[in-house]
Amino acid sequence: MKGFEKLTRQVAQFCKGVPLALKVLGSSLYVSDEYSHKRNSMIENLIGRMNSLHSLKEDFDSGILGVLRKSLDSGFAGHKELFIDIACFFVGENKDMITIVGDDLYAKYGIATLVNRGLLTVSRETGELKMHQMLQEVGRRGSHEITGLALNMLKVKDQMGWEELETSSVAKMNNLKFLKLNLVKFTGSYENFPKVRFLSWHGCPLQSMPSGLLMSSLVALDMRYGDMEIFEAPTVLHSLKILNLKGCEKLKRLSSLHRFPKLETLMLQDCIQLCHLCKSIRYLTRLSNLYLTECIDIWMASSDKGDQSLLYLPKSLIVLDLSCCDLGYNNDDHVEFHAKSLFNLFLSHNPFEYLPGKIDLKMLRVLYLLSCPKLKSLPCMPSTLVELYVDGCTSLERITFESTRFSLEKFSYEGCSNLSEVQGLFKLVPIANIDNTHLVQHMQWIKEYEEHEVELVGDEITKGIYRKIQVLSRNFSQMHFIRAHT
Incomplete structure (x- = not known):
């Protein structure tokens, strides 16, 4: 752009040819096009900002880290703490996990700002947070107190072996907000365990949760791939939003769910021995995501006891995953659900001939039915349906809609060799x-x-x-x- 030639050369020289530094610094100097009529004042303002950056050239041994650090300080002060938290602790996590560092609105706005400024990327497919290694280093150097701790025994086993640690070794870390453990074994009491907001303990060897770990400060609890057999909270956890027990193959009972009144996400994928899911789940009015993939024993328990309906699910759900749950001929007795808003339903890899009759589909937005080989027809699909995936449904013959004014946008049907009618298509x-x-x-x-x-x-x-x-x-x-x- 005419008039910015000198400034462009200064920026390029200052960044020493590193594209990442150029991207971040350039975004921090960005001024919206709507002010382009104020060209002269823009140039003066940007030169002034560049001069302030030059004064910190020797802040770090690495000049590039200094560039990135100063850009963060000068252009993103309002989101610096969020940037540091992500850099130190949440790279590789789902973006929804960031709700634990503050209120939802602040987190969403902050993530959008960091993405727009080139400091962060978010995977479209998985929602995973990604950050350049150099930016992570900037975030780690910018933290002046220890608010998070990560310990992966796989990385230190050569130095420490599989040695058990005393709980007292972390008990005095009062400033901890985040604690990430992998295959760690503790001995001692959990009563003085740090009151963190996010506890992630993959491969936890405990068979049940000590009361000291279920602290009132918890917003997210991730106990994936552990030896948990019974999970029950002794008291109400008013702050807990996310509970992840994925891959706890020994888990049999999940009780007292009413003690998590603000729970939004419950992940129970691959809990293959789970046979009791507390019926108070129906009263969790904020629960929006429920994943029960491969929880086959829940339905078997229902059949043995002769229950009329095993699960009454809350109307608040927007994602319900019942894939690989062996829902068969008597699936009407398994689950009852009436959504109050648009929702996504995952029923792939089930042997039913028809959809579960007690799941109300009138608000259905997305439906996955991959590899349901016995499914023969999908009658009266709701007009709200915009995505339908029936790949591998080899017996499927007919799909009809309740209204001719349906809004289907994505339709995948590979391998549906018997499909002869899709109404309206x-x-x-x-x-x-x-x-x-x-x-x-x-x-x-x-x-x-x-x-x-x-x-x-x-x-x-x-x-x-x-x-x-x-x-x-x-x-x-x-x-x-x-x-x-x-």
């Missing part, structure tokens, strides 16, 4: 079933071949299927032939 009809009155005069000859079997070709629905000659119909007002190999 297409319908395959055997020639023998078409009345002569529906065929225009020059197409009457096709009736002579109604008993001939051919290979259908086209997209993934019809390709490679051998049937009698079919007609691809759209509302029967216009018809298109499927080409056939004789």
Whole structure:
């Protein structure tokens, strides 16, 4: 841009040719286009900001780290603490986990600002937080007190072996907000354990939770892949929002869920022995995400006891994952759910012939039914449905909608070899079933071949299927032939 040539050279020289430093520094000097009419004052302002940066050239032995550090101090002061927390502790975590460092609005706005300024990236697929190693180093050097501690025994086993640690070794760390442990074994009392907001203890060897670990300060508790058999809170945890027990293969009972009134996310994937999930789950009015993938024993317990309905789920859910749960012929007795807002439903890898009848679909937004080989039809899909995934449903024949004004935007159906109708999109009809009155005069000859079997070709629905000659119909007002190999 004309008028900025000198400033551009200064910035490039200052960043010493490092693209990351250039990106971060440039974003901190950014001025919105809406003020472009104030060109002269913009140049003076930016030069002044550059001069202030030059004064800190020797703050660190590494000049580049100094550039990044000063850009953070000068351009992102309002989000510096959030940046440091992410750099030190939350890289690799889901962005939703950041709600534990403050209120939701502050966290969302702060993440958006850091992304826009080139300090942070968020994976679109997984929501994982990512940060350049150099930026992480800046964040770690910018922290003046220990608020988080991470100990991975896999990384220190060569120096320490698998030695057990005394709980007293962390008991006096009163400023800790975050504690991340992996395969750590403690001995001693947990009564004086630090009152952290986020406790992550992967591979925890405890069979039940000591009361000292369930502190009132907890906002997120991540106990993945541990030996937990019974999980029960002795008292109400008013702050807990996230509970992750994924992969606790020995877990049998999860009780007293009413003691987590603010719980938003409950992750129980691969808890293959879980046979008791507290029925008070229905009263968790803030629960929005429930993952029960491969929790097969819950349904078996229901059948043995003859319960009319095992799970009454809260109306607040927006994500419900019941994949790989062996929901079969009697699935109506398994779960009851009536959503109050749009929700996503995951039912992949189940052997049912029809969808669970007590899950109300009228607010359904996204439906995953991957590899449900016995599923034959999907009748009366709601008009709210925008994404449908039925890949590998080899018995599926027909999909219809409750209204002709449906809003389906994404539809995946690879391997659905028997699918012959999707209402509003297409319908395959055997020639023998078409009345002569529906065929225009020059197409009457096709009736002579109604008993001939051919290979259908086209997209993934019809390709490679051998049937009698079919007609691809759209509302029967216009018809298109499927080409056939004789």
